[in-house]
Amino acid sequence: MTRNVKTLFIANRGEIAVRIIRAAKEIGLKTVQAHSLADMESLAVKLADEAVNIGPPAASKSYLNVESVVAAAVASGADAVHPGYGFLAENARFAEAVEAAGLVFVGPTPHQIRMMGDKVSALEAAIAAGVPTAPGSRGRIETPDEAAKVVERTGFPVMIKASAGGGGRGIRVANSRDEFDRLMPQASAEALAAFGDGGLYIEKFVASARHVEVQVLGDGHDVVHFFERECSLQRRRQKVWEEAPAAMLPPDVRARLCQSAVDLAKAVQYRGAGTIEYLYDESSREYYFLEMNTRIQVEHPVTEMITGFDLVREMIRIAMGERLRMRQSDIVMRGHAVECRINAEDPAKGFFPAPGTIDSLSVPGGAGVRFDTILYQGYTVPPFYDSLLGKLIVWDENREAALDRMKRALNELSIGGLKTTKPLHLALAADPDVRAARFDTQFLEAWLEHRATMLENH
C-alpha cells in the first residue's frame, strides 16, 4: 500500500537529524524538526523547513517524551515520523502511538521492535532462522539448576546477560563456577533495577572477538543485505571507529554471514533498515548472533560509501509503501570505507566531556571524504546530550589507501573552542596494529592505558 507522505517529522536531534533532513529534501518532502529548548540553534533546526519545540533540555522531558513528541508531530501536519537512532527509535510504544495517531512510522512494525528488543525472543528468532548463536542457555534461565546445566556444557568463561539489556549494558563475565554462583544473583538484581526485568541468559564468552554487523533493508516482503561493517574498536562498549567491509573476513565466511542476516530478516518479514550484529571468532572462523538493531545506525555511512546507496532515503521510501528498488545482484561493494567518531571529549583526560562554543571550524574535503556534522562556526554544543560532533568518513580503493586518506582528512579538520577525539583517531590511523587490522573488541581499552599523554589536543 502506498502512503501519501508530503511532510516528514524528525523526532531526533544531532547529526542524524541533519542526515534525515537531507535525505527527505532530496525526495521532495517538507521537513519539520522537533527540538528541545537547548537545541533551538541546532543545525538541524536551521536546515529544516519548520521547527517545533517539544520541551525542556532534559531528554526525558523532550526527545524521550512519547506523548509530547506524538502531539507535536500531529499538530505540525506531518504525515510521517522518522525516529533516527537512540531516544525513541526502538521504543515499540512510540511506534504504536505514531501509527495510532494516523502517521507513518519510518521503521519496522511495533511487533518487530518488541521481538528484537527482548534479547531472549531475538535469540529464539535467530535460532529459528538458522542463524548461528553462541553456545549458551538459548533463552531465559529460570532456575539455578538450569543455569548449572548450561555452564557444565559451555565451560568457562561465560557471559551473564540481562534479557532486557542491550548495547553492551547488563553484561557480566564469570571465569569460574565460584564466580558464576556469586555473580548470578547480583546480575539478576541489577537487571531488575536497571531494566525492570530480572531475566538473565548465559552465553559462552569468546576471548578474542571481533564485532561485525550486517546492514539489511526489508520492505516487509523482500530483504537485501549491503554487506558488513566491522566495529571492534570500542571504548566502554561504545563504538569509536568503524569500517566497511570487515578487512579480515574470508569471502566464503562473508557470503554465509550476510546470507544469515537476510534469513533472519526475511523470517520476521522485516520492514525498514536494520542491522544484525555478530561476534566473530577469527581463530575458528565462526560467527555468533548478538542482537538485531531495528533502526538506522550511527555508522551507516561506511556502508553507503562502499555500495553507493543512500540507506536513509531508501528507508523513507519503504515507509511510504514502496517496494525495494534494488535486487541483491544490484548491490556490489567496492573499495574500503572508514568512519571516525569525532566527539566533544578530551582523550588526554579520560575522555572527559567537553561541551563549548565553536570559535573556528575548518572542515576537510577532497575526493572520497564526507563529514556528517552538527557544527558551524559560533555554535554552542549543549551539555545535555551525547558528545558526537560529527562523523568523518572516507572511502578509497583499498584499506591502506583509506587509512592514508583518513590521516590526511583528520589533519585538515580543525575544531576550535573545545577538545575533541581527533588526536585519538590520528594515533589510531598511524598505529601498526590498526593498519594491519589486528584488533578485537578488547584492543582499544588496553591500547589507551599506555597512551593518554599522546592524545593531547593542540
Place this chain on the structure above:
Amino acid sequence: MATKDILSPLPGTFYRKPSPDAPPYKKEGDAVKKGDVVGLIEVMKSFHEVHADADGTIASFIAENEEPVMAGQPLITLNQ
C-alpha cells in the same frame, strides 16, 4: 551568619539524588562537611559528583532536581 554558594563545576543537568528512586544526597538543614557529595551533574551522558567545598549547613537549594545548569552557576547556599 555568613553564607557561601556551592557552584556547579560543569555545565549539564543537576540531580539531587544518586538515582531516580533514591533519597536525595542532602536536604535543607543538613550539615555538610567539605568533600561531601551534595549532587550530581550529568554532562554528555556521563555523571560527575558535586562536592561541598566548605563545611556548613544547607540553607537552600538554588537549583532544582533535573534543572539545566551552567558551569559556575550557584547550586546550593550554605550557612557557615
